[in-house]
Amino acid sequence: MGLDRRKFFKVSGLTALGLAGGSVSKVFSGEDSLGTVAPVRPEGPLTAQRWAMVIDLRKCHEQADCNDCVTACHTTHNVPKWENPKDEVKWIWKESFEHAFHDQEHPFQQESLKHLPALVLCNHCDNPPCVRVCPTGATWKREKDGIVMMDWHRCIGCRYCVVACPYGSRSFNWRDPRPKIQKIEPDFPTRSRGVVEKCTFCEERLARGMLPACVEACKYGAMHFGDLEDPHSNVRELLSERYTIRRKPGLGTNPEVYYIV
Amino acid sequence: MLEKALVGDKKYWVWVISLMTVIGVAALFYFKQYNEGLGVTGLGRDVTWGFYIAQLTFLVGVAASAVMVVLPYYLHDYKAFAKITILGEFVAISAVTMCIAFVMVDIGQPFRALNMLLHPSPKSMLFWDTIALNGYLVLNVIISHVTLGAERQGMAPPKWIKPVIILSIPWAVSIHTVTAFLYAGLGARPFWMTAVLAPRFLASAFAAGPALLILFCLILRKVTKFDVxxxxxxxxxxxxxxxxxxxxxxxxxxxxxxxxxxxxxxxxxxxxxxxxxxxxxxxxxxxxxxxxxxxxxxxxxxxxxxxxxxxxxxxxxxxxxxxxxxxxxxxxxxxxxxxxxxxxxxxYVPTVTELMISLGIYALGLLMVTVLYKIALSVRGQWVTKRIIETQRSPVKAGN
Structure with missing residues (x-):
């Protein structure tokens, strides 16, 4: 994987615009784990033509108790923790295989797969139905890198995007989230009640030259993040070498999160 | 013409004040929902739209059904509907208002609703539904106001209103078609992904709406001296x-x-x-x-x-x-x-708060129908009474 990483960062390093925030050094001085965590690199945002993620479910399954990516994401992004499942707000979470891949399971599937959880998050679809239905342009696909973005200040809370998303990746703030945030992270905005939120592939971290929080937190190399348009990127090489699946491919949404099973 | 709704007998006022009381109580429940968020409803992660949006869907049908009296009268010159086109239009106005109210109570940030117009998104069916519903409301307000105003003065309505009325016919079809399109174009929801959804919406609308109109006509015959x-x-x-x-x-x-x-x-x-x-x-x-x-x-x-x-x-x-x-x-x-x-x-089970708010919106709709029918019948009352004196028919008095 080292080679892929180096290639990937060489390309993105060239496109660096020097817009990096002040926290780069703080982040990269930290641990260097086995996953796709960035080595120290020149300052500047991480860029790509189309960001994509490959999740190695087998590596993930080996660590059934690990919840690092979820914790990292939810603390970084001030995601509230609700007891009542109907009020839940989630950006990334573990879903059983039969739920995550509803149309691809069968009764005689290997036991390990059947009940073991699969990580799910926003797929940042190339053809996102949530964007199509939004009546205010509060969610949109960013032209330059394909990230499906959210504007929490424009969102009117009609939840049409939640209805249109085939993956259940979007959460609505049914109540005021702030009292339910365990520790408010000052670097990231909190949301108000009545708006929709979801994973944004950590666009705020990419702009500061950092990988998504979940990818960085994964100690087992189960999450890979890179440019789908770059034939030499880590994700492209994984996709060309390994058998991968996507969630509900038949709907034509073209999810950009791939799974090694 | 609104002044005609401000005079009435005791029964009229008891009815109006009862409806207003229900609306008032519902407003209290809405304040609770507004302050605490939509978490006070039975809705949640999985069932994201529920009772409110369902009422919107049903009432769009009731609104669209006005076309079932307007079309025969204006396109086929079916005279028997002369007296009730206005009743159909008033049901439409009330039903569309209820639709808009049900959308407003369903959204998480109602004060941002105008973002739909500030940032028009033609790819979104909700954008088109907003245009269709509000347009239909405006059309029916204009048509009923002009035709009833002319009738009040014993004159034929101005010629320019005819094309507006004709326009309201396909527009009525459009409101229910576009409302069906809200649901029918979503790959995520196979239950609604059926081409027959819009036709089915129209068929059920043209059954439920006229059924309601029949009931209203018969109630009017009972409580007023207006006989359809x-x-x-x-x-x-x-x-x-x-x-x-x-x-x-x-x-x-x-x-x-x-x-x-x-x-x-x-x-x-x-x-x-x-x-x-x-x-x-x-x-x-x-x-x-x-x-x-x-x-x-x-x-x-x-x-x-x-x-x-x-x-x-x-x-x-x-x-x-x-x-x-x-x-x-x-x-x-x-x-x-x-x-x-x-x-x-x-x-999913709607909560008391959700049901009370919905009841309030239905009360608002009924109040609008009451007031608008009162106005129509009062205007009619004068007109009909005059004819009675001339023709010595059975007395038909104003709707108060």
């Missing part, structure tokens, strides 16, 4: 019969496609709706009531003897209305979420 006469009621009854027959036909088409193909993602929704799924049978009893009422009402309506007997026609109309309310105002939206996109089978 026999023929318009009978014609409306025929419209209800045809529309109900087509509606049941279209529902059976849906059931066939789902059951015969056996594709689980289609079939499971129907299983939930009629039989219950994974122990969740919250919808099944309602749907059986709806189905039985639908069949019963159609059998009654198809029989001319029953249809002609107004006391039985009332029963049939109530059955039609209740059946279609359960179908569209209860089952259609919620079933789209059960099972969820992840295959879970959530249970």
């Amino acid at each position: 006469g026999r023929e318009p009621v009978q014609t409306l009854a025929k419209i209800v019969t045809y529309a109900m027959a087509i509606n049941i036909f279209l529902i059976l088409m849906e059931v066939f496609t789902a059951v015969y193909s056996g594709i689980p993602e289609h079939l499971e929704h129907f299983k939930f709706m009629y039989l219950g799924l994974e122990g969740n049978s919250t919808m099944a009893p309602w749907m059986w009531v709806s189905s039985i009422l639908a069949v019963l009402s159609l059998i009654m309506l198809l029989n001319p003897k029953v249809r002609r007997k107004e006391s039985l026609l009332v029963v049939a109309c109530i059955a039609v209305f209740m059946s279609l309310w359960i179908d569209k105002g209860l089952a259609l939206i919620v079933t789209g979420f059960v099972p969820s996109v992840l295959g879970a089978v959530p249970t």
